[in-house]
Amino acid sequence: MDDINQELHDAALRGKIKKVKRLLRQGSNINQTDQDGNTSLHNAVKKDHRTVAKYLIKKGADVEKATLDGKTPLHLAASLGLLKSTKVMLSHGACMDEKDNDGFCALYSAASNGHFDVVRYLISHGAKVNKCKNERWNPLLIAAGYGYIRVVKYLVRRGAEVNTNDGSGFSALHNSAAYDHLDVIKYLIRKGADVNKGTNEGRTALHVAAFNGNLYVAIHLISKRAEEGHLDVTNYLISKGAEVNKGNNDGMTALQSAALEGHLEVTNYLISQGAENSHLDVTNYLLSRGAEVNKGDNCGRTALHIAAQEGHLDITKYLISQEAEVNKGNNDGRTAFQLASQNSHLDVTNYLLSKGAEVNKGDNCGRTALVNEGDNVGRTALHSASQNGHVDVTKYLTSQGAEVNKGDNDGRTAFQLAAQDGHLGVTMYLLTQGINVNMSDRNGYTPLHIAAMKGDFDIVKVLLEEGALVDVQDANGQNPLHLSSKKGSASSSDILAKHVEISEDVYQHKLSPEKALVSYLLEHGAKLDIRDGEGKLPVHYATNEVIRQMILASQSDEQKVTDANILKLSRLLPPDLWSFLYVALGIDYSIAEGIRERSREIPEQYIKLFQKWKTASTRTRKDLNAILNQAEAGGLVNKYLD
Known part of the structure; x- marks a missing residue:
């Protein structure tokens, strides 16, 4: 962009109307774009310089000109909450349904930033609340995620569909549950949002609240992340009939999601609600402790399995206090004790032992938690700990009698596995334990x-x-x-x-x-x-x-063939013997060809001598030097070398 057009952009950005007029008289291109696709009109709108914007439009500025991101001046005005600039753009023919490169219209831009006045104005002038969306997101869904309750209410009053989703089943209710916006959740449910509606993966709003979000790509739009463990949101959803024991497509319930994330309050509350209730009113819930606490997902994992695997000691203690089965296996036969041991959670492991965990119980592959018991491929707990570099677990296992020289079915010891994966700490420790x-x-x-x-x-x-x-x-x-x-x-x-x-x-x-x-x-x-x-x-x-x-x-004198000798041999030997020689000596072929000159005629007796050396069962560099010395002694080298 040349200087005069750059000046026009700067003047529009600063609201200098006189300078804008002068530059246009001098021939500035009113629709010239910068490297991002902004025109002078974009710059005027950014700073709400309406007088400049009106003048530019009067002189031919294109109100539909888009940046490289597909944003028109109207998009900018709406996203910045500039109501008067929004009105200027619309009054001069801007299309409110025009979408940017992400598929978002002006209404979405205003809703995603909580600009209620702009949202209201756009809708009152014909913006369609259910059509202003890209393939995934719509104004209601994004406003609910940010907790803009005034915008949410207005969108719903003007016809926004409360159960519409982003294509993956993620609705406004899911989004508000993920970010702890209880006022939005209450309003949406009051307006007909389905509390048990699942995403394509089967996650309900209750799952999302218990797990605390970050499930979808678009979450990066959210500027403020809520605290973990949304007990108030979870409580409210249950009071409205949310199915406590409803599983997602993997069979994971909200209880298991809460245990996975370590939310003790949520875990406590969910267990207090008892067994499956199929939309029964909360007042009719029976506190059937010890029943659904042992419910497994599609992989047979209970809340205890997950808490132990993740190392959540407080959750583990609470689940066991509620009659969780300590030795219950998942579909692979793995117990909570094995999962805790595998993941180096010593505090959980020791607690489970104190609660009667069976250390010799094997899973479906034969793996047990016994220190010297091997799985189906012969690997013990020490093998696993060493291969994964867990020094503390390795020390603990050896203190409990783990055999440091025990091999798996391939004969590999824990020490070899540690060396294989470069775990220096484990390697050095095992060296102190009498390994071979x-x-x-x-x-x-x-x-x-x-x-x-x-x-x-x-x-x-x-x-x-x-x-x-x-x-x-x-x-x-x-x-x-x-x-x-x-x-x-x-x-x-x-x-x-x-x-x-x-x-x-x-x-x-x-x-x-x-x-x-x-x-x-x-x-x-x-x-x-x-x-x-x-x-x-x-x-x-x-x-x-x-x-x-x-x-x-590093070769000894007897082993070495000197550089000079290699050069001599390269000139003395015919091609078939030389090609053998470079392999025998470990010489790179490209080097060999680079230094080799055309072969000369060599007396037959020497050819036979080299051939004899080639076919001999034992060939050493000493033998080769001897042959060369014999050739030199016979005058062959001097005769045939320059």
């Missing part, structure tokens, strides 16, 4: 194998300091160095001109975790000449050139 640091699973993996495979330097460091064997081979014949060499990826920046010289990264001690891990294993004596089941050395798995160099640089 070199114990392997069915695949031959020790904790060091697993940590090396994961690239976890901290765990590797601890394991080696505690005596982990660095060259134990797994079922595939691979040692930890094989596995750690696979970490990292090759890129053009990794490929160096010389094969054995270490990168500057190494000299400056600036190593990535993967490279540091390899370096640490090498420093602790990891053997380089161990071949796995496929006959591969650790260097063959090094996809990262720096890692490959680190391994090659």
Whole structure:
């Protein structure tokens, strides 16, 4: 936007009528938009400069021009509660039913901000209360959520449908219940709102009040969040016939929702209402404690299951005082004690034990809470606690006699699982409990194998300091160095001109975790000449050139093939032998091709010599150097190299 049009926008925003007139005489574009799509008329309306707005319209300003968000000047006036500017726009032909990009009209904008006077004026001039909506929200629903009782009452008086919803079944009653607007709830019910009407997920207003909301995407429009545990709202809904034991589509009742969120008052009150009542008047409710407190949802979860799982000790105590069955299982057979143990709620676990929880009761998968009892895959409570990094639970279980070296069906111990998932705290604690640091699973993996495979330097460091064997081979014949060499990826920046010289990264001690891990294993004596089941050395798995160099640089003199020798061999060997050689030495193919020159004619006896080396059952770098030395001694190198 050029300077003169920018000046017009600024003048309109500040209400400078004389400057606006002068700029228009000088040729300013009256409908020029800024980067957000605002015109000078939008700017005048924002600040309620009606004189400027009228003049701009008189000079041709487009009253229907929309911003990039689809908002016309009328939308802005309505949303800001500017009644007089709203009147100006309508008197000059603005369409009140025009919708912005979100599908909202001027009436919705006014209702969502509680501007009663603007709402009343728009409706009195023809705005349709039940048509001004997008795919989900309407003026009544949003006003109820914000608690704008005057707006709600006026909308209903002018024909707003009290039970209309957002498409997912969420109505004005649900929205007011979610945000504790008791006056709105009372009014809506008095006007016919259905207290037992469920959403598409089966949630009634009672569920929403007990759970305390945040269920739908549009909740972000709400600027003030209510306190949890709406006892007064819950009480009122029940007094109007809300079904206390009505479940949603998952079978979860309001009681279970309240227990999930830890609302003790709401939980207490709901239980006091007793069994299912099917719209019976509250005065006829029977306090049948101990009946519906054990009602399960579609998954068999009772309120006690949920409270124990979430760690709500006060709710757990109250439910048990109301005869909740401590050892009742859900559809999977899991008890409250198992759920509390699984989620590391020690206070709830201990309380349930004091109330007779059966520690040896198994679920449908055979899992029990006994410290050394395994589930169907052989994993104990200690396995679960260690794998999830729960240090306190791990300590508690070991204090109760959990076997630290017990393996699951695959032979994996709790220690291996902790190492696998990088839980350093659990790993270090178990090291103090007499674990076998070199114990392997069915695949031959020790904790060091697993940590090396994961690239976890901290765990590797601890394991080696505690005596982990660095060259134990797994079922595939691979040692930890094989596995750690696979970490990292090759890129053009990794490929160096010389094969054995270490990168500057190494000299400056600036190593990535993967490279540091390899370096640490090498420093602790990891053997380089161990071949796995496929006959591969650790260097063959090094996809990262720096890692490959680190391994090659760690070889003994007998193992090394010098850079010069590699260059010589690349020129001496015919293509078929060279292609074998670069694999045998672990040389990156792109490097090999980059330094290889055209092969020369080589005497047949040397070809046979190399072929013999290729087919030999044992091939070492020492043998290769010997062959090369023999070739040099015979004058072959000097003869065929420049």
